Amino acid sequence: MAKVLRVEGGTPLTGEIYVRGAKNLVSKAMVAAFLGETPSTLRNVPLIRDVDVVADLLRLHGVEVDYNDEAGELNFDTRHVEAAHVSDVHAYVGTSRIPILLCGPMLHRLGEAFIPDLGGCKIGDRPVDFHRRIWEQFGATVHADKVSESTYIKAPPGGLVGTKIALEYPSVGATEQTLLCAVRANGKTELVNAAIEPEIMDLIAVLQKMGAIISVDADRIIRIEGVDHLVGFDHWALPDRIEAASWASAALATHGDIYVGGARQPDMMTFLNAFRKAGGAFDIKDEGIRFYHPGGELSSIHLETDVHPGFMTDWQQPLVVALTQAKGHSVIHETVYENRLGFTDALNQMGADIQLYRDCLGGLDCRFGQRNYYHSAIVSGPTPLKGTDFEVPDLRGGFSYLIAALAAEGVSNVRGIDIINRGYEHFMAKLDRLGARVQKQGTR
Ligand code: EPU
Numbered sequence: 001m002a003k004v005l006r007v008e009g010g011t012p013l014t015g016e017i018y019v020r021g022a023k024n025l026v027s028k029a030m031v032a033a034f035l036g037e038t039p040s041t042l043r044n045v046p047l048i049r050d051v052d053v054v055a056d057l058l059r060l061h062g063v064e065v066d067y068n069d070e071a072g073e074l075n076f077d078t079r080h081v082e083a084a085h086v087s088d089v090h091a092y093v094g095t096s097r098i099p100i101l102l103c104g105p106m107l108h109r110l111g112e113a114f115i116p117d118l119g120g121c122k123i124g125d126r127p128v129d130f131h132r133r134i135w136e137q138f139g140a141t142v143h144a145d146k147v148s149e150s151t152y153i154k155a156p157p158g159g160l161v162g163t164k165i166a167l168e169y170p171s172v173g174a175t176e177q178t179l180l181c182a183v184r185a186n187g188k189t190e191l192v193n194a195a196i197e198p199e200i201m202d203l204i205a206v207l208q209k210m211g212a213i214i215s216v217d218a219d220r221i222i223r224i225e226g227v228d229h230l231v232g233f234d235h236w237a238l239p240d241r242i243e244a245a246s247w248a249s250a251a252l253a254t255h256g257d258i259y260v261g262g263a264r265q266p267d268m269m270t271f272l273n274a275f276r277k278a279g280g281a282f283d284i285k286d287e288g289i290r291f292y293h294p295g296g297e298l299s300s301i302h303l304e305t306d307v308h309p310g311f312m313t314d315w316q317q318p319l320v321v322a323l324t325q326a327k328g329h330s331v332i333h334e335t336v337y338e339n340r341l342g343f344t345d346a347l348n349q350m351g352a353d354i355q356l357y358r359d360c361l362g363g364l365d366c367r368f369g370q371r372n373y374y375h376s377a378i379v380s381g382p383t384p385l386k387g388t389d390f391e392v393p394d395l396r397g398g399f400s401y402l403i404a405a406l407a408a409e410g411v412s413n414v415r416g417i418d419i420i421n422r423g424y425e426h427f428m429a430k431l432d433r434l435g436a437r438v439q440k441q442g443t444r
Contacts, residue, residue, distance in 0.1 A: 005439070007437070008387075009410060012435075013434040015435060016261065019240045022240040023051075025202045025238055033233070035210065041075050043074075043234075047067075060088050104182075108184045111155050112155065114151070116150050132151075141156075158186065160181055170195040170196075172199075189223070192220075192221050199238065247291070252293050257292035270310060271319075280322070300331075303316065324353075334376070362376075406438075
């Protein structure tokens with residue numbers, strides 16, 4: 001039975017909610033636990049589907065995983081890991097992009113790894129060529145099975161060997177792949193053009209607790225000295241800055257006022273600047289941030305997504321919904337994913353005025369400028385939004401549709417809301433707390 005969310009828009013979201021650990025750190029720290037020869041504990045863990053998927057994959061490999069929702073605590077006993085049956089792992093085809101990061105830990109502890117066809121949001125091609133090159137540079141042999149789209153990887157007889165890697169683009173996943181392969185490789189590894197997102201720095205903190213030796217230089221070069229053994233960790237996951245920015249955008253789009261407990265200024269500075277320039281207001285407290293619409297008109301802005309410390313691509317979609325209510329023409333240039341503006345079609349159906357362009361608008365030329373991708377947009381406003389029926393396309397796009405439906409006049413029926421559970425903990429309960437008029441309905 002598919003679920004439909006009936007959203008009656010036009011009510012400002014007001015109240016207080018709390019965000020727990022970042023999806024994009026928690027899933028990686030869970031993978032890192034596999035490297036430890038003694039048990040680990042991860043705290044501040046949200047109850048989201050990506051956590052369930054990684055926990056199940058770890059269990060298939062002999063890890064005892066135990067989750068306490070109230071405490072937000074995950075415990076892992078990794079003392080007796082074993083290879084899983086390929087058919088069991090296959091059941092996870094398309095569910096998450098995390099299996100690819102299990103590769104390094106599996107090569108170290110089991111000598112081989114099997115990676116099913118990956119899932120994740122359809123926001124571009126999302127190739128894995130960087131990952132493949134990294135495994136090969138560490139000395140692994142890689143066999144890709146074209147029929148099942150699965151990958152089999154084998155460590156060399158003496159184990160992975162440290163290497164020099166220069167990324168052609170500072171990919172988050174490729175940086176994490178390198179870290180997870182290098183920490184127990186023989187010898188030293190140097191990674192040039194690494195990504196340095198806060199979630200990556202938190203993963204490095206986890207690995208250091210486990211016994212790894214990693215230094216991050218000012219010019220985004222990461223150096224890792226391989227060690228023979230790693231132990232378990234006890235770590236409190238950094239809060240989810242994507243979820244925090246999503247609720248902030250919801251406050252702005254609905255003329256609301258939301259206190260987001262757990263939101264942290266240092267990880268969100270670029271977002272806060274854009275939010276303020278667009279006319280949003282915020283009060284920063286020790287334990288969270290209050291985001292609100294201060295009244296008056298919102299202003300159009302220029303937004304260019306980039307790797308850290310730039311404006312995160314994952315913040316773009318929710319904020320664009322609020323920008324439909326800003327006066328003038330906002331210019332958006334998406335430089336991380338080639339196809340992350342497709343969600344604007346549905347916003348236009350609701351009454352927004354968003355034009356897409358293949359050119360790099362308003363900023364530097366990016367990788368997509370010569371390649372015919374619609375990766376820039378002009379959002380003209382303010383335009384009133386009206387309720388409509390739509391299907392959730394992906395995680396962030398889905399939450400953005402929800403924001404649009406909440407800001408719109410009239411009723412929207414939103415299908416496929418289960419995708420949102422991948423990354424937004426208890427989002428229905430949070431909407432309820434904020435006074436949203438939403439109702440889940442079953443349909444055949
Ligand atoms: N890329 C390649 N080849 C590769 C790997 C990446 O060309 O082998 C390209 C991608 O196609 C993309 C760019 O490099 O154009 C950046 O991708 P990156 O590897 O940085 O992304 P990722 O590791 O797959 C993570 C997050 C994403 C987030 C990006 C960018 C997780 C599980 N996912 O993805 O989060 O958008 O970094 O910050 O950490 C989300 O949470 O909704 C989400 C999509």
